[in-house]
Amino acid sequence: MRTEASRRGLLAFRMPAGRPGVWAAALVLGAMALAAVAAPLLTSHDPLATDTDATALPPGSPGHPLGTDLLGRDLWTRLLYGARTSLSAGLLAGAVTVAAGVLLGAVAGAGPRWLSTLISRIADVLLSVPMLIVALALSALLGPSLGTVVVAIAVTSWMPVALVARAELISQRERLYVRAAYALGLSRWQVLRRHLLPGALPPIASIAAFEVGHAILTESTLSFLGLGVPPNRPSWGNLLTEAQQHLLTGEWYTVAFPAACVVVTILAVNVLASAFARGEGSAW
Amino acid sequence: MNALTLKALTIDVPGRRVVDGLDLTVPRGRVVALAGPSGSGKSLTARSVVGLNREGVRAGGAIMLGETDLLTLPERELRAVRGRRVGYAFQDAVASLNPTITIGRHLTETVRAHRAAADGRDALRRCGLDPDAVWHARPYELSGGQAQRAALALATVLGPDLLIADEVTTALDPVTQAEVLDAVRAQARDEDRAVLLITHDLAVAARWADEIAVITEGRVVEQGPPGTVLGEPRHPFTRALASAARLEPSAREPGERGETAVSLRGVRRVLGGRARTTVALDGVDLDVREGEAVAVVGRSGSGKSTLVGVLAALDRPQDGRVLAGGPDARARNARSLRGPDVRSLGGPDARSLRGSDVWALRGSDVWSLRDRDRRALRRRTGLVFQDALASFDPRHTVRQVIAEAGATAADVDALLTRVGLDPALAGRMPRTLSGGERQRVALARALASRPRVLLADEPTTGLDVIAQERVLALLDELRRDEGLAIVFVTHDLRVARRVADRVVVLAGGRVVDDLPAAALDSAALDSGAVSPETAALLASTPSLRLPTS
Amino acid sequence: MVLVLARRAAAAVVVVAALSALCFALLDAAPGDPAANILEARSGGRPPSASAVADLRRSMGLDDPLPVRYGRWVGGALHGDFGTSYKTGRPVSEVLADTVPWTLLLTCAAVLISVLGAVAVGLAAALTRRAWLRRGIETTLFVVGGMPGFVVALLLLWVFSAWLGWLPSGGVSEPDQPVTVGVLLPHLVLPALALAFGHHFGAYARLVETGVGRLRTAPHVDNARSRGLPGRVVVPRHLLRPGLVPFAARLGVGVGGLVAGAYATELIFSWPGIGRQAILAAQGQDYPVLTAIVLITGVIVVVANLLGDLAVAWLDPRVKLEPGHAH
Secondary structure, eight states: OOSHHHHHGGGOOOOOOOHHHHHHHHHHHHHHHHHHHTHHHHOOSOTTOOOTTSOSOOTTBTTBTTOBOTTOOBHHHHHHHHHHHHHHHHHHHHHHHHHHHHHHHHHHHHSOHHHHHHHHHHHHHHHTSOHHHHHHHHHHHHOSOHHHHHHHHHHHHHHHHHHHHHHHHHHHHTSHHHHHHHHTTOOHHHHIIIIIHHHHHHHHHHHHHHHHHHHHHHHHHHHHTTSSSOTTSOOHHHHHHHHGGGGGGTOTHHHHHHHHHHHHHHHHHHHHHHHHHHHHHHTO | OEEEEEEEEEEEETTEEEEEEEEEEEETTOEEEEEOOTTSSHHHHHHHHTTOOOTTOEEEEEEEETTEEGGGSOHHHHHHHBTTTEEEEOSSTTTTSOTTSOHHHHHHHHHHHTTOOOOHHHHHHHTTOOHHHHTTOOGGGSOHHHHHHHHHHHHHTTOOSEEEEESTTTTSOHHHHHHHHHHHHHHHHHHOOEEEEEESOHHHHHHHOSEEEEEETTEEEEEEOHHHHHHSOOSHHHHHHHHHHHOOOOOOOOOOOOSEEEEEEEEEEEEEOSSOEEEEEEEEEEEEETTOEEEEEOOTTSSHHHHHHHHTTOSOOSEEEEEESOTTHHHHHHHHTTOHHHHHHHOOOHHHHTTSOHHHHTTSBGGGSOHHHHHHHHHTEEEEOSSTGGGSOTTOOHHHHHHTTTOOHHHHHHHHHHTTOOGGGGGSOGGGSOHHHHHHHHHHHHHHTOOSEEEEESTTTTSOHHHHHHHHHHHHHHHHHHOOEEEEEESOHHHHHHHOSEEEEEETTEEEEEEEGGGOSHHHHHHTOSOHHHHHHHHHSOOSSOOOO | OHHHHHHHHHHHHHHHHHHHHHHHHHHHTSSSOHHHHHHHHHTTSOOOOHHHHHHHHHHHTTTSOHHHHHHHHHHHHHTTOOOBOTTTOOBHHHHHHHHHHHHHHHHHHHHHHHHHHHHHHHHHHHHOOOHHHHHHHHHHHHHHHTSOHHHHHHHHIIIIIIISOOSOOSSSSSTTOOOOHHHHHHHHHHHHHHHHHHSSHHHHHHHHHHHHHHHTTOHHHHHHHHTTOOHHHIIIIIIIHHHTHHHHHHHHHHHHHHHHHHHHHHHHTTOOSHHHHHHHHHHTTOHHHHHHHHHHHHHHHHHHHHHHHHHHHHHOTTOOOOSOOOO
């Protein structure tokens, strides 16, 4: 009873985005990725270099389009290099999460009953353990690093993917049209290829896309708390940690730009994920 | 005195006029049936009386309840009419009750909302329920028949002048249907209410209504006592509807019976998981010969659908054997393989065999075969389901659906024509087709691999009588022209009599009767030649044959 | 029903036990020598001598095998003794007594805001006939749902504290002032709002909207209307109660997320709860404090899940409270 709807609700925003919205989201993500890759070409500053002559410059200052922080580091440069860290951490963690989730979900959906029960029980238990606790323990144990972040995210986020994958495979298997296909004399492989996979993929793709957005969000949270990427390596979350105190002293832009980057990226990913979900719906 | 009078009623949904100048009167103490096919506007009409239409639906004309025009009433006064002067019973009783509260709570909240002094327990008693048993039950804990009676009690607890029964028995088996409709009629007879019975089933209307109003395309085309409307229909549509609903067996020559197509021997199948198991089939023997139509009849839960899965070689019985061809076919094989003429009679063509000679498999136990041989056998068996749409992959077009069964592009067109559809439909998605069209696409798919056996699991249950008659006529043709063996599962004895030569009655997973279809009439009932289960089905099945007065 | 609940509670105890064991083992494997850490803290940063470390290790029983130490720790924890902090030397139980009530206060306030807000917003979106309003709510929820909790917190802090100056920026009271209700309330507003709106609020409101919206045309609601029931009966009993089931089912798990979300929120608003304490402990490798806080959080989450299950069972009697509900 509380299985499907509530589990999908775990990450669920299924707002149907119009076509222009989907294009815009894809464009934003493409531009972000490009800027991250081409960071050295887009700025001449060093993200870690401090400049005591140019501290706390407001946006629009000559040579520093987005201004500088209290140590005189160029904000634009730090955002670009931060995008490298944040996007790659999000994608890497998302990919690991999705791969692990789909694999475990497929095993649970197609494998023997005891294995299915075991996996879904473990997922249930882990779902009730807050992610941050595990991340906290892992980070205390392994020390803050990109690897820690990826491991922490994967360990704490594979469950929704696995449960959706499992539920989809099982529900597909019980559809009448699958039975009808067997009645036509099709082999298991033919049924899997023609009916089960095309039916199960869109929801899995959708939840996978949400997971990538979720991974970016988690990475920024962990880094913000000082449990993620080490502070000497700029990431959006790190920038926010350092800038937090500036909110009350007037340097609002050191908070606003990194925060906007995080939010825009996650929104763009979620728009794409919703589009996948809608594709699934249109089949009916 | 007329409790309800509809005058020149019009109902518009966005972009379309569904009901166009409908006139109807429902007097007190009488049951008036509004009968018509799906899409004729009968449910919209009923819902308009209580103002339950969805946003964007507009009603015009007049709906007179006694002296009050309900269409002109403000919302507040209309609310006072609902429940108090008009009671409404819905199609799916369980779904029409709130699953989170008890039956008793439903009744008391209704009484309290109108500040009335009615007794909910009395209402339940009047509808044939034991109040102590159901008062504290929640809707999903009741059987279908109980839930529908509870819904009736709820609709009539405040003693309304008018009761609207909107397709109240569509989902019920015939025995339960008869009980519920008797309770509906008692509301008119004993309580002097006006009853408006909405139904698509003319036979139901004929048996339980005092008057039938036939509706099509948003107008009442004929209204009168059942004998007149059905006996001497004046309007062409009424004639078509009445003849489709009569389900008269086509005058058919006995036809030559071919070889045994499939046999079951002592089949037993148990369903369910670890917690609870039910024996769905309990030692069933059955032979079906080519060119023969066998109807399998029984109430819900009698094992009908399980039988289809076993015959289709999809579900493996725990016990017993499923034989391709008769038990003696293997011996005959040895002989017939020598004569090429017999081979061509069966007609296994090279393409659908895909390398394994089905003919050689005849007489063997399906579940002792290799997987690929079993799949070859499945190709020789066509299967159609009650819910045709759900049996198509939602991503596939009609063409893909049929092509999956091994048909070429030319075959698809030929098959669609064969089942009476326009080949131009091949590019459409099945969900855009009507119910009757979908079922014929399902038949086209089933025929694509040239089966010798066609299994049909309640293929006409969701269809209105006219669409049903077309499908049944098509099945008749297939049996006659192609010599197919047809196994037709239904809960409706009339349909069984219409399509089949033989009727097999299932109860509790056993075959309790196996009779020629012609033997199923009231004479059989009187002579006591049938089992009690068959007798109950016969007694509750409404008939269009009018009582000879 | 009682039996099933008992079984769930038993499963919850197992979860907490497993969590604590895992945490204990993980932290035991962490680098650093607790005895050295403690001596360093006591002496104000001077590196301790090897013999002093060895003495302390013996007296603390750190040389015993892991299961023995875990057993001893569990025995102590059951009596409220979680050991002493490596950093400050204070008993961990004192640290917990100082911090847990603050977190509970913050979380309860946030849950209240979150539930009431989600039901109100979700209902408005589900029941309105104005398409622009529904669309606007959905878009807003979508944007809020894409914001990490700490971003919501920073945004609120900036708008209401830095810019408008309406509310204090952190802490539970003015410096060196006693904590009174009058002072506490304004300090509670921003962190509670941040916690409520920064963690799954959009998902909650959407669950309410779809749950209730789906029922608007349900046969049992038509039936209720056809019996002339007034809106004040139809909406709460026939629409809300069954419509809130998916939301309630999600809430139990969500409260866990909220407790975890309190970590970042407490840090930003200098709220003296367990979350802030946990971050400080993790950064300072103060393992006894961290282990105890993980355990306490686990208990809170498990209790919240049980309460959520109870709420669902009350709303919808069809739901069987079975441990394996994934079938």
